[in-house]
Amino acid sequence: MAPTLGNFALWLSLFFAIFQFFTSRKNNKLKFITVSVNGLLISSLISFFLLMYVHIVSDFSVLNVFQNSHTTKPLLYKISGVWGNHEGSMLLWILVLTIFNYFIFKLYNKKNSAFISKTLETQAFITTGFILFTILTSNPFERMIPAQENGLGFNPILQDPALAIHPPLLYIGYVGFSAAFSISIATLSVEDGEKIPWHIYMKPFVLAAWTFLSIGIALGALWAYYELGWGGWWFWDPVENASFMPWLLGTALLHSLIIVEKRKSLRAWVLLLSILAFLLSVIGTFLVRSGILTSVHTFALDPSRGIYILIFAALLGGYSLILFGVKSKRYFDNNYFTFFSKEGSILINNILMVVICSTVFLGTIYPLLIEALTNNKISVGEPYYNSTVIPIMIPAILVMGIGPILGWGKEDKSKTLKKIFPTILLTTIMTIFIFLIYQSYSVIGIAGIILAFWIISNNLLILIKKDKNCSMGMIIAHLGIGLVILGITSSSVWQEEKITKMKIDSETKIKKYNIVFEKINEIKESNYVALRGDFLVYDDKKNIITILKPENRFYLIKNNFTTEASIHTNLFRDLYIVLGEGNLNDGWIVRIYYNPLVIWIWIGSLIIFIGGIVSMNINLRKLKILY
Amino acid sequence: MKKQLLIIPSILFVLILSTFFYLLIIERNPSELPSNLLNKNVPNFKAESLLKNENFVSSKEFGNEIILVNFFATWCSPCRDEHVYIKRFANEKGIRVIGINYKDNSNNAIEWLKNLGNPYSDVPIDKDGRIAIDWGVYGIPETFIVKSKGIIKYRHVGPITKKIYKKINLLIREIEQ
Amino acid sequence: MTNKTFIIIISIFLIQFFLNSSYTVEPDEVLENQKQELRARDISKNVRCMICQNQSIDESNAPLAKDLRIIIRDKIKEGNNDKEIYKFLTDRYGDFILLKPPLKLSTLALWFLPFIFFIIGFFIVFVNNKKSKKI
Known part of the structure; x- marks a missing residue:
């Protein structure tokens, strides 16, 4: 019953989406638009929760449940299992689209009716496209006849709380850019676009997208850090790049919107950026789901899906970019920028963000281009990105530190120098302090630490001075970025690694810690068995600090293994232990990492998220004044 | 800014999408790699033989006819699946097949060939996988077509299926001509 | 099952695993x-x-x-x-x-385009800005 209803609700949402497209296109009856927007939201809510329901009750007459679930799976992962697979994640994608659609509709009033209807029309087109895609190529309600006794289970490596909420956050990000896209299309299309405060409409959506994308990416990295078991968190995998590229453009977009607001400048640029940010989200989806490139996380290998998304992307991109080419003329301006000013620094950062994004895009698709043209295969991996992206990142971070201090328009250089003097002092002190502690010198390390403290101290000082010229959300988010840079630099430059074979009761040393392999335990859980090592960690004063318990798990249903790292965290370092191969006689291979300041990556990301939320609050208030 | 420049984003977009489209419609397996040894000489190696008492010396073996080189192991289940086709190459088509036994237990391998039938003219043993690395092997089973003068003409990664069997036969006929 | 035999059994399981992934x-x-x-x-x-x-x-x-x-x-x-x-x-x-x-002929674009993007970006902005100043 439930799967049939869910399927019906999905078709119903297709109907409402098409209905919304036509009623908002005509824009004659508000009643019709209201019905379609609400109908769309409710029907997609129903179909989403019905899919969740069939996952929770383990209804194995549904193919999607059979393929991805099992009765012994814990409830949390039955729920997250809904979006842990391609079909279900499309349903979540649609749900988020309709929620944003609803918020756009909330902006509707008499003065902007033509503009908002145009936005809703575009949004309805996008929604229709994705619902059709789901129904035609990846319907999660597809039945399985006859119904099975039990499911195939779920990849245990994905059974994890961080990964459970990672996709919804990312989708809010991707889909949030769809709202900016639609607003941009409307701005270009309607006759009196200049008179509409479209940038004020657009900003909360961009902020929401950017904020959630940031925290989503951070959670994915956190998961990789503790789950994949070798202390890394970012691999420059195409799937990661697919989320990183819209984030970069989103960052540029967010900052350009400030200039639009304060100086009525860069409007055409903002319109183009918001189109590109969403197109990149869609192309990212295409790259991940079409099977065109092999990647650790690729969802599905089905060319028909790829062709569908490609055609859809071509329609969206073709229409929007041509529209931009034809209609954007009136949004160009001839405002002059002094580079040594707030808007100057934003402009420079804009260029750098777009350059980085283009570089990442180039690296991601270059192997495909080469293959199409020459039939050769090449790899573009981490070393490429390290040597291209980081050099462009460094000036961007430098500018980011000074930007908030500068004023709008012309700035007196000597005055600025006075302003940044305390920061320079603080940065120097902190940098020396850090190097005294870690006593390791490398060019990248020095550069990274100086930049991190440059940002941190600049923003801390603004925070202390309570500078009215600076937005609170911005300062908090920038502070977060500074902390993230601190964490990334120190954990990658000063990481120490120890790989050794240990028997029970033997001990080893890393940094000032003594680690004793106390015993090995058996673990029997409902869905896995495991070996767990107990490692006592002593500091240099022979006090016991913690017992680390890394595991090797064997999942019976899916017949696969995972290693669970065990981590002891404090504000200064992580101790990270992984149990490897071994047996009672010869001992076990044990890998121990000493990762300095890693936790600041996660704290920083959280602070970025808080900054985004604060900023969203401020911008929503600005929006309310309009009504 | 010149108005014509505004069309650049759409052109770039079209170019990129057409590449994707091309790659989608051509029949391609994204995880298959072309061998770097194509049209080059087979690597020289010397190895113990599973079946004979004398060592296998590559320079003596390759030269006159078309030979298939098949990397296999008893622990690899796809190797078992493709064994039927390897036998058909040897028995029906009369092609010489050299089987390189990759990182395997020799007793198991002898047993395996006894049970399933031995299509190989010789089986050099690759105990530590170094021979495979010289051939650029990255996942067994892999099968190479070597033409006269010991030049590698084709490499297939993965088990030989009906489709691949036909393809290899066709290639061999082409090379013969 | 005693603790020790259990460990041995799991170790055997895990050896299979490590054969594929040490x-x-x-x-x-x-x-x-x-x-x-x-x-x-x-x-x-x-x-x-x-x-x-x-x-x-x-x-x-x-x-x-x-x-x-x-x-x-x-x-x-x-x-x-x-x-x-x-x-x-x-x-x-x-x-x-x-x-x-x-670095090869076929990867020239890969290695130099980022640099060219950088130049183009700043070039466009500077040229536009100069024009604006005249107005």
């Missing part, structure tokens, strides 16, 4: 000469694990990755330089095995 660099691989070991690690980080996607052999768990790590160390001990080691690898596996694509 985790990254192992103690018996490590070279005694620290300088040489560091060199080996640096090279390994640039070499792709052929069967896992987008991972270097330094961080990969595949048996082939382990073999290659050992070969790299052997070659270092024999006194080969980095260039010779990379050549050994690309002769067998092609450029695909390098995570950092070598």
